[in-house]
Amino acid sequence: MSPGAPVLVVSRLDDVTADVVTRELNRRRVPVVRLDPGDFPAAVTVAARLDSTGLRGSARTPTRLVGLDHVRSVYWRRPRPYAAPPKLEKREGEGQAARWCREEARYGLGGILAALPGAHYVNHPWRNRDAEYKPAQLATAAHCGFDIPPTLLTNDPREAASFVREQGPVVYKPLRNTDYRGAEGEALTVWVEEVDAADLDAGVARTMHLFQRRVASVADLRVTVVGGELFTVRIEGSPGLDWRRHYDALSYSLIDTPPRLARSVHAYMETFGLVFGAFDFGVGQDGRT
Structure with missing residues (x-):
């Protein structure tokens, strides 16, 4: 060329x-x-x-x-x-x-x-497509050695309520960032939010939902992979669950990627055949990601 x-x-x-x-x-x-x-x-x-x-x-x-x-x-x-x-x-x-x-x-x-x-x-669009499905992401992440909090995928309100009571506190996460517009044409986003069993109703039955045990974290990591090179930023100062909602309150510091995390990220990229990837991790109180 x-x-x-x-x-x-x-x-x-x-x-x-x-x-x-x-x-x-x-x-x-x-x-x-x-x-x-x-x-x-x-x-x-x-x-x-x-x-x-x-x-x-x-x-x-x-x-x-x-x-x-x-x-x-x-x-x-x-x-x-x-x-x-x-x-x-x-x-x-x-x-x-x-x-x-x-x-x-x-x-x-x-x-x-x-x-x-x-x-x-x-990335190649078909590799992107393969990696877009969150259940496949989580199953692959577990295979590659990541720590995965207990997670439930369901459209059964009773299963969802039972999971929240057993694993609480629990958060809801959208399965995809699908375009959604309000009455005035404004872009709307579904954020990661904590849920209570009392909040779950028949609406759960209308489609698939993802619930996951909330892990108390002291910071977040954004790991960006480009052509095999890893760049990791530690993110601190978020007052809420989803740091993407609070950019003005955040502080950032470039750090070395923890070796264990780097091995899992490389294995994940190889599994899906990706050249570029961006990963978000919570840092627990014990320092694990």
């Missing part, structure tokens, strides 16, 4: 982390093309050819044109979901047609973006 070949940043336009990566690539004079699959087909046009020599062709955004067989690397960072044509999305009674278009986009454009010849993926 030629040194002048571009990096393809697959991300939504309002992602601040992808913004930082793009700025750094620009600073290093590395060509960058940013593409959001959610803009297809309204603002992205693709023409891909396949034969015995492999895949080639192009993708065009409103501001860039990229050769599909000339991409050096792909940075995949939380793109928007695949979409149908806007007019079809808005029409009443066209649910099946819009769904069909979205699935064709997902398996067509998604398949192309996952098969760029010679490209280095951070």
Whole structure:
């Protein structure tokens, strides 16, 4: 791949982390093309050819044109979901047609973006997909030597209440950071929260829920892995359960990754075939993570 070949940043336009990566690539004079699959087909046009020599062709955004067989690397960072044509999305009674278009986009454009010849993926979207499922994350983490607090996955209100009484204090954790909008279109987030058995009602039966014994912690660790290198930050000062809600109150210090934790992180990354990963750990009163 030629040194002048571009990096393809697959991300939504309002992602601040992808913004930082793009700025750094620009600073290093590395060509960058940013593409959001959610803009297809309204603002992205693709023409891909396949034969015995492999895949080639192009993708065009409103501001860039990229050769599909000339991409050096792909940075995949939380793109928007695949979409149908806007007019079809808005029409009443066209649910099946819009769904069909979205699935064709997902398996067509998604398949192309996952098969760029010679490209280095951070991470490959299918490896991301495999690692997105929290039950698989927890099972793999246990296999790799992490300490896993007692956890219950259920849609049975009685099982949930029994678990809370047995293991309390217990927290509820969402299984995925799914996009959710309020009445005014504002983005809403489900945070990690402590639950009481009296708070659990028939709503538990409506979908899967994850409950986990709360572990008293004195600090948190964020471990970032890039290409086998580990960078660990100790986070202190959070007044609540979820430190992501209290950035202004936090203090940060770069530390050496505990050797036991490093071994487990490397094993986890290898199991899922990941190049990049970010892990959050609580530090118990006994110093264990």
